[in-house]
Amino acid sequence: MKKLLSWLLTLAWLFLGAARGASPVLIRTDFEGASLGKVESIGDDCFRLHVEGQSNEFGRNRQATWYFFRMDHVRGRKLTLTLTDFEGEYNGRPACAMNGELRPVYSLDGERWTHFEAMEWDAQAKEATVHLSPESDTIFVAHVPPYPFSRLTGLIQTIALEDFVFDEVIGKTCQGRELHVLTVSNPAIADSEKKCVWLQARQHAWEAGTSWVMEGALRFMVSQNPDAIRLRDRVLFKFTPMVDPDGCASGKVRFNALGYDVNRHWDEVDLRSKTALSRMPEIWYVKKAVTQFHSAQHRIDLMINMHNTETAEYLESCVDEEVASAPLIRLFASLSEGNGFVPSRRLAFVPASGGTANDLWWSHRIPVALMELRISDSQKRRGHFPTSSDRLEFGEELIRAMAKAVLEP
Numbered sequence: 001m002k003k004l005l006s007w008l009l010t011l012a013w014l015f016l017g018a019a020r021g022a023s024p025v026l027i028r029t030d031f032e033g034a035s036l037g038k039v040e041s042i043g044d045d046c047f048r049l050h051v052e053g054q055s056n057e058f059g060r061n062r063q064a065t066w067y068f069f070r071m072d073h074v075r076g077r078k079l080t081l082t083l084t085d086f087e088g089e090y091n092g093r094p095a096c097a098m099n100g101e102l103r104p105v106y107s108l109d110g111e112r113w114t115h116f117e118a119m120e121w122d123a124q125a126k127e128a129t130v131h132l133s134p135e136s137d138t139i140f141v142a143h144v145p146p147y148p149f150s151r152l153t154g155l156i157q158t159i160a161l162e163d164f165v166f167d168e169v170i171g172k173t174c175q176g177r178e179l180h181v182l183t184v185s186n187p188a189i190a191d192s193e194k195k196c197v198w199l200q201a202r203q204h205a206w207e208a209g210t211s212w213v214m215e216g217a218l219r220f221m222v223s224q225n226p227d228a229i230r231l232r233d234r235v236l237f238k239f240t241p242m243v244d245p246d247g248c249a250s251g252k253v254r255f256n257a258l259g260y261d262v263n264r265h266w267d268e269v270d271l272r273s274k275t276a277l278s279r280m281p282e283i284w285y286v287k288k289a290v291t292q293f294h295s296a297q298h299r300i301d302l303m304i305n306m307h308n309t310e311t312a313e314y315l316e317s318c319v320d321e322e323v324a325s326a327p328l329i330r331l332f333a334s335l336s337e338g339n340g341f342v343p344s345r346r347l348a349f350v351p352a353s354g355g356t357a358n359d360l361w362w363s364h365r366i367p368v369a370l371m372e373l374r375i376s377d378s379q380k381r382r383g384h385f386p387t388s389s390d391r392l393e394f395g396e397e398l399i400r401a402m403a404k405a406v407l408e409p
Contacts (some may be wrong), residue, residue, distance in 0.1 A: 216395020
């Protein structure tokens with residue numbers, strides 16, 4: 001309904017602009033991953049754009065962490081865009097998904113993304129304002145560089161042609177999209193002789209940065225780089241590249257199509273429950289794939305569940321055994337020496353999972369950790385907002401470090 005109202009408002013501007021003899025600005029959300037709420041015209045080439053947001057199954061915990069739209073007929077204009085309606089809830093408490101440390105991105109072709117050079121942040125009104133004068137007639141604006149479901153499917157179709165890549169469809173989402181598990185390893189060497197690491201991304205649709213990291217990891221592991229070839233001989237690499245493809249395709253934020261947080265019910269999802277399967281198939285199928293592999297085929301030595309956050313960057317786990325925690329300690333130390341991971345706090349071992357995938361430690365003794373990667377600038381080391389290229393490079397760095405952490409004695 002909100003998208004329909006936005007479209008009707010845009011059509012109204014179209015006729016009004018034609019009456020004035022001006023080329024009207026057309027704001028569109030009729031493409032993959034797009035999202036925007038109400039649009040207001042507040043002057044010539046000035047717009048207030050409301051973030052649509054998404055709420056959970058109880059109509060609570062509204063998350064306003066994603067916007068992605070296209071503007072046509074903008075060449076030569078001096079546009080002022082004020083983004084608003086960021087306030088919502090997080091874990092039942094009032095929260096705002098935007099702050100002055102963040103900046104949107106824009107693209108002229110929907111592929112190459114650049115952060116705005118400046119953004120005005122009104123802390124009282126909770127509104128962000130950016131200005132632009134496009135040289136192109138079309139421009140895309142988003143919270144962070146998008147990574148659509150279609151890009152992942154194209155990547156899988158390409159790399160699955162390799163003999164050492166096995167693509168398995170483990171189930172389907174609420175809306176019928178496929179859930180994939182990818183295995184990368186040398187099939188000529190028995191799996192029993194290898195260590196195993198598992199990398200997971202995109203439980204929350206807005207956290208597109210994790211998909212860029214995932215692609216970087218996958219592209220390295222299927223390459224003919226001598227290190228990648230050696231690692232495929234010694235390690236079994238498992239990937240769940242996108243846990244919420246419905247949200248990624250339809251421009252949602254944090255919850256599946258039925259309103260369930262895809263990283264808050266892992267402790268509740270019983271694999272014997274048809275109700276859990278019908279409400280949260282994304283968790284159900286992935287949990288089944290992970291736990292059945294761990295118990296029946298091979299021990300998982302290290303699993304990382306990637307997320308994005310606004311300004312924090314850290315690694316957190318529930319592991320409480322010395323032997324199981326050692327790879328995590330080595331991983332944290334290794335990544336902290338690189339450029340792609342700039343932790344805002346020390347490696348943390350906590351007693352409660354909060355219903356996240358970290359619960360796999362308590363339920364099945366799988367050494368798993370939550371990895372949060374900030375979307376803001378890190379002046380400490382990176383010196384700029386993380387780009388898609390940065391994420392791709394970190395993907396290689398991360399998967400190398402994971403393998404190293406489990407191979408070290």
